[in-house]
Amino acid sequence: MADSCCSATRNPFTHTETPAVSVAIEDLSKSFGPLEVLRNVSFKVEPGEIFVLMGPSGSGKSVLLKHIVGLERPTGGRVTVDGRAAAAEETREQIRMALVFQAGALFNSMTVYDNLALYPREHRIADEAGIREKVMRALQILSLENAAEKYPSELSGGMKKRVAIARALVMEPQLMLYDEPTSELDPVMSATISEIIATLKDQYHVTTIVVSHDRDLALNIADRVGILMGGKLVFLGTRDELRGSADPRVVDFLNPKIDLANPRFKQLET
Amino acid sequence: MRTLTRVLEGIGSTLQLLVRSLSHVPTLPRQWGRFIEQCYLIGYTTLPIVAILSFFIGSVLALQSGYSMENFGAKQFIGSLVGLSIARELGPVMCAILLAGRVGSAIAAELASMKVYQEIDALETMNIPPARILVLPRLAAVLVMMPVLAIIANLVGWFGGAIVAKYTDFIAIDPPAYFAALRRFMEFKDVLNGLIKAEVFGFAVVLVSCNIGLNTRGGPREIGASVTRAVVTSLILILVLDYFVTKALL
Structure with missing residues (x-):
């Protein structure tokens, strides 16, 4: 969890401090036509915290991230940044949010x-x-x-x-969002990016939300982790709680076994 | 019904983009670099093809009218016919069609590519409105460059007609006689009406191409689809607007 050190974001250029911001997702739902991508997702990211949102491809992680920066509008529920509606234009004027896109x-x-x-x-x-x-x-x-x-x-x-x-x-963001920052990178470069994210948070106390399915990133730098599956939040806790989770969905996601005798894609066919 | 809905949606989003772009007009002075760059792309790079086509349109017009009017003993009016046709109709329409094919397609491709590769999303997260830095400089540039292109199209087209009128055996009208006929029946208003048309067409082509590019959804294949849509929509729009603007100016 965020500690007292992180109540203010330090500007990397001027070294002045501004209050770190929180993010609240309340009963967020999003549909594209008949396709329901997010279903009543709720969680809160504390000021100065690194929150890693994990989940399989297509589980709605990037869509959720776009709601936080106001690029998508919710079908139901609400997203607030420091108590202000994320979709409102004024919020983007008042709070400096930066999104690092998956492809840059x-x-x-x-x-x-x-x-x-x-x-x-x-x-x-x-x-x-x-x-x-x-x-x-x-x-x-x-x-x-x-x-x-x-x-x-x-x-x-x-x-x-x-x-x-x-x-x-x-x-000079108060809120940094990363969309799959380590995808398509070799393991060493992935570790480097994880180190950069953690360093920026440590030095500048920026509230950070990372969408990723990089297990190493989550288990090494996250203060808390959420796991989205099928548009629903199935896990929310610290990285130690994640390691100790007995939920078979979480265990299977973090340590998938390669079963050549009974492959998953064959099960999907049936 | 779906087509009608899409057309109405397109008109609505284009007008919204226009309003959003105009709301950023006060920022234009500090976008001087972008404005000059767009003037270069819209004006300078389109100029050679406008000149070539105008020359040959003027030539063909002189040739055809010379061939037909000789039968009525009216070939001395070739200059008037070529002059008026180019100034009032062919010059602006041809410039706009070339603009749609050369500039409109490029704008749609560039903005569609920026949309597909999330550069537009990146601008929005930076709180930099795409209408301000991507659309407004292009609209301003086309307003400045389109009359210039139309004037050059007129001059080159008239000149092409004069050359053909002199060197074609069955016409054989000297340039002084050709230009005297051109001046006799043409008023400043005719040229001005042509420039107004060019302005309206050019503005519409750029606005529509920007809107189609910015509303691209999907993957790289959609970039090509957006370019086609921008050119086809622009061509239809030019001809529809041509009727209404001509009627309004008569």
């Missing part, structure tokens, strides 16, 4: 530098010299100084993820 969502027509500089330029946060300082500092934090003038197409998968995190960091 970097602007392909811009260099890495311009990708990072876009937010401060558009919001006129600083003059060009100040923006340069901020961008280079963010690149330095993620060890990307040499990539500043490269285009996204020239970067490896791991570098793209780090650039996406750096771009989010430039926003």
Whole structure:
């Protein structure tokens, strides 16, 4: 759980502190036509906490994340960030939320530098010299100084993820959301990204929500973990509670056995 | 019924995009770089093909009208016919059709690709409205560049007609006589009406292409579908608007 150290988010550039924000999901339901993706999901993320939301592919994790940043509207229930409706435009103006997309969502027509500089330029946060300082500092934090003038197409998968995190960091976020940050990466790069997420939380006390099915990430850096299956929350607890869970769905999800005699896809066929 | 609903939804979302874009007009002065870039893409890169087509349309018009009017002994009016046809109708419509094919398709492809690869979502999470930085500079640029393209189409088309009128044996009208006929029956209002049409068509093409690109859903295959939809919708819109604008300006 979040401790007293994390009641305020420290700005990585100015070192000033702003109150860390909480996120509350209350009876959230979402349907796309007849397809029910989320069913009465409820949980709360405390200020300064790392909350990892796990679950099989297609269980609704990314859809839930999009509700938090206001990219989707709930069919039922509500999502609030620090008590404010997540879907409201004012919330995005008042609370700095950054989402690191699964594929990075970097602007392909811009260099890495311009990708990072876009937010401060558009919001006129600083003059060009100040923006340069901020961008280079963010690149330095993620060890990307040499990539500043490269285009996204020239970067490896791991570098793209780090650039996406750096771009989010430039926003000086109070709430960081990561959508599958370690997918499509080799184990070492996955561990690196997990370390970055934990370090950013430790140093800047940013409330962090990570959507992932990376077991190692959850068991090493999460304060609490939720598991979504079929649009329903089937587990909510600390990582130690996750390790000790006897729920067969959780056990099977975390330690799936490869059974060649009785493969799962054959069971799905029947 | 479903088609009608989709058409109405399309009109509604296009108008919403227009309103959202116009609400960001005060930010235009600080988007000077984007505006100039779009002027270059819309104007400069479209110019060569506009010039080539205008030249040959003017030439063909002179050739056809010369061939037909010779029978009535009215070939001295070729300049008037070519001049008026290009200024009032063919110049603006041709510019708009070329804009739809060259620029509208590129806009739809770029914005659809940004949508599919979540760049638009990324902008929204950064609280940077796509209407402000992606649509508004394009709308402003087309308003500036479209009359320029239409004027160049007029001049090159008239010139093409003059060349053909001089060097075709059965016409053989010298340029001074050709341009004298052109000036005799043409008023400034004719050219102005053509420029107004070009402005309306160009604005509609860019707005519709932006809206279709931004509303793309699905995977990479949908990018191609959006480009086709943007071009087809633009072409239909140009011809429908042509009727109404012509009627309003007569």
